[in-house]
Amino acid sequence: MVKSVYIHIPFCKNICTYCDFCKMYYNENWIDKYLESLDNEIKENYKNEKISTLYLGGGTPSCLQVIYLKKLFKIIDKINLDNNYEFTIECNIEDITEEKLKLFSLNKVNRLSIGIQSFNNKILKYLGRNYNSDIIDKKIKLAKKYFDNINIDLIYAVKNQTIKDLKDDIDRFLKLDISHISCYSLMIENNTILFNNNEKYIDEDLDRNMYDLICGKLKEKYNHYEISNFAKKGYESKHNLSYWNNNEYYGFGLSASGYINNIRYTNTKNLSKYILNIYDRNIEKVSKEDKMKYEIILGFRKLDGINKKDFYKKYNKRLEDDKIIKDFINKGILFCDDKRVYINEEYIYVSNQILTNFV
Ligand SMILES: C[S@@+](CC[C@H](N)C(=O)[O-])C[C@H]1O[C@@H](n2cnc3c(N)ncnc32)[C@H](O)[C@@H]1O
Ligand code: SF4
Known part of the structure; x- marks a missing residue:
């Protein structure tokens, strides 16, 4: 029985140097049409199951103007959430305003996943994030007024980053007293700005030392429950755990992946097709043997195994x-x-x- 839904919003106000997610510049002309298609895709496929975890990711869902966010929540309202649900929205730090936070909480969102990436201005610049770390503390304070279940994404192993820089980043994070953190070593993916600029990975030993530092510093207060994820007790991400437990889920939106009735699918990445309700799904039938492999590969990502x-x-x-x-x-x-x-x-x-x- 499907219990999870992922919804993709591909628009961003700014394109980061490392990003290979399906995203495009925010353009008002496309948003209404996109939301209409999304609505249609959900109506066509969703069978009214009770859903335990709902995840709005991107791209940057939080960058939509309030009027579009309201439309989006109206569409999502069709999804039948069970009593103990988790509803996460990915939110870029610069988008956090009291108005949006209120809107999220009025519309059943109960978890924020905030892309901060670093507290260090030089690193933020290298990653192409166009905010200054000065805004972080104030924005997080505001977010905590409305949500206690918050994740922060951090990237490390960035060119010229020192162990001391990383220590400072983790210390700044610890001071915020947030319930969850995901820490990712920078990947230089094909066709990103970093890749095209011929940027290189940092030394492997340094990368390993950085990972050990993160695990060591977070150990006291956080449960290290997946390779890159750490949570205070009870704040582990239910949605991501459902992926790692190899459960089935709906994926709606441009480029979204889903896993239903032993079929893994990925929607088209072509916006012009998507808004014509052509999903052009790439489909993989999952045999029992493959299912077992997925179960093992995903399952061992969890420290609980x-x-x-x-x-x-x-x-x-x-x-x-x-x-x-x-x-x-x-x-x-x-x-x-x-x-x-x-x-x-x-x-x-x-x-x-x-x-x-x-x-
Ligand atoms: C779906 S993305 C979040 C998108 C959201 N718009 C943002 O920028 O925060 C989830 C997280 O994956 C991480 N990530 C994305 N691309 C990465 C890369 N090339 N290397 C390492 N981490 C990456 C970032 O920490 C990012 O916040
Ligand atoms: S990292 Fe996030 S904000 Fe930056 S381009 Fe990718 S999806 Fe957009």
Whole structure:
């Protein structure tokens, strides 16, 4: 049974140097048409299931003018939320105003995911973020008036960033006393401004030291529950956990991905098609074997790992009997107790490489 919905809003007021998400410059001429198509896509596909987690991502949903946000919330209102729902909106720090925060909370949003990326002005400039870190404390204070469940996204491993710079960033974050943080090492993706400028990754040892520093500094107050995610107890992202638990979900909007009835799909990235209600879905049928692989690859991203009983119920196979898993357990890369199989913390940093063995 589908319990999650992702909705993509592809508009941004500013294009960042590292970004390879599906996004485009904010243009009023397109927004009404986009919202109409989104409405249509939801009407055509959503079967009125009770939804536990709803995620409005982008692009930058928060950059829409209030009149469009109101239209968007009207469309979303069709989605039937269950009592214990989580409804997140991605919000860029510069968009935070009292008016928008009020509107979000009036429309059932109960979690903000705020892209801050760094507290250091030089790094913000390199990343192409067009705000000054001076605004952060004031904006967060305002956001906390309306929301207690807040995530902050931070990027590290940026050219010329020192360990001291990163320490300062984490200290600034800790002072804000926020419930959740996602920390991502900078990826230089094809066709981004950084890539086209021939920018390079930082030294691998420094990257590793930075990751260790983040984990070490956050450990006292935060539960490190996924490779890049840390939460105060009870504030783990239910929506992202549902992805990592390999649950099915709807994806609506330009370029949005979904996973329904054993089919993984991705909508067209072409706005001209999307607004004509042509979704041109790229479709992948997921066999039972593939489903099991996804379950393993996604499941080991969580530090809690995979529940053995649940796995057996789904696949009629013992997780610890898989040849690769057995091998990793013998090597001490994975641990196995009576309930679950999970990754040895010492190997979290290289978990992406480890997980490619299951592909
Ligand atoms: C969907 S994006 C959020 C979009 C939102 N408009 C913003 O800029 O905050 C989610 C997060 O992924 C991270 N991210 C995106 N591209 C990245 C890259 N190339 N390398 C590392 N982290 C990246 C950023 O921290 C970003 O906030
Ligand atoms: S990082 Fe966020 S704000 Fe920047 S271009 Fe990408 S989606 Fe837009």
